[in-house]
Amino acid sequence: MHPLVPLALLLAGPAAGGPPGGEMRGLWVVRTGLVSPEDVDRVVDDAAAAGFNTLFVQVRGRGDAFYVSSLAPRSPILWKTKADFDPLARLLDRARGHGLQVHAWVNVLLTAHFGQPLPPGHVAERHPEWLMVPRSAARAALRARGSRLFRLVGQAARAESGTEGYYLSPSAPGVGEHLEAVVRELLRGYAVQGIHLDFARYPGPEFDYSRIALESFRARQGGGDPLSLPARFPVAWDDHRREVLTGLVTRLSRAAQAQRPGLVVSAAVVPDEAQAWGQKYQAWPAWVTSGLLEAVCPMAYTPDNQIFRAQLEQARSRVGATQQVWAGIGAYRLPLQGVIEKIHLARETGVAGVVLFSHESFAPADLQRLRAEAFPARLAPGDLAVGAAGAR
Secondary structure, three states: OOOOOOHHHOOOOOOOOOOOOOOEEEEEEOHHHHOOHHHHHHHHHHHHHHOOOEEEEEEEOOOOEOOOOOOOOEOHHHOOOOOOOOHHHHHHHHHHHHOOEEEEEEEOOEEEOOOOOOOOOOHHHHOHHHEOOEHHHHHHHOOOOHHHHHHHHHHHHHOOOOOOOEEEOOOOOOHHHHHHHHHHHHHHHOOOOEEEEEOOOOOOOOEOOOHHHHHHHHHHHOOOOOOOHHHHOHHHHHHHHHHHHHHHHHHHHHHHHHHOOOOEEEEEEOOOHHHHHHOOOOOHHHHHHOOOOOEEEEEOOOOOHHHHHHHHHHHHHHOOOOOEEEEEEEHHHOOHHHHHHHHHHHHHHOOOEEEEEOHHHOOHHHHHHHHHHOOOOOOOOOHHHHHHHHHO
8 A cells, every 4th residue: 555545535444343342441561561471470460450451562662572573573671581482472371361351562663762772683773764864864864874874863863852762754665564564473473352553653743854755745746855845835744744654554454454353453642632633643533533443542641630531532522433432541640549530530531441551550559459449340341331321
């Protein structure tokens, strides 16, 4: 599929399948919980004890793999463990024993840390020309190649506030093919119930001024100086970036559904729609209403209850009847009582459940309180639907 897919053409109906019956009680499990067999077992056992029913497991953190892959290198944080240790396989087996669902959490475009050596075979090492470039380095990046380009991007991107690392460019030929192959390989090898797309966004409006992205915009505009076109046509430039990103999400979603019909495809998204649209180029309402996603998870990490409620209500108003909203709660920013309060507040808005970030936020003593005050042991599948209807 061509990477430029106009939003108006996303007319495919929603795919089959959906999240587990009743309420989504999800927990994001970051890759630090997958470093040893003991860590994996502890994470799963703790989640079950606290009343969670779904684990969102970070199997691709920075262009690497926490599973057996021929396309992505084994994560460096696993190098001290036995070579035959497969974190995802062990977690799936353990989760099955507790009746927990597992969704593979994939960081799509964020692909490497700043200032850390890349493992052999890493995508950024093999293809530095696939990296997003900030505007400040655009002119120099037109001429740079190979390791020089990698260093140039790193130096310039680190100066941009809020940039977590190196990002792949959705404009680069080869990126879509690579990420689709990653998704298909993962789904062929592991019986996960869902795939969860994260960092399907730009770091900010100062990106992507890579040579390939500028040339693709020039082709769209019918010619001109590639360095000056974004400033001359800012609305078209923003539209272009949104369409390129939507094309990538379309490709990955359709590949996942083709590989595993009925799989739940979800995404973590910026909760404020104006910011998502205008700064991250993440047209997520269209992704949901067009059926690319079965569920959307706004990362409503604010401690402010009023803002939290407003973000969830806005998200609910933007999805169709067959798709779901899961409230992303920033447990790392809250005391336990605040987490419990947010879970109840999310229920009042009528969303289909919650996903908490992250497993690292909870001490063993917190688990019993979560079970008792937030996640009662029994919840009939229809209970949430009744509550949601009342909230409307």
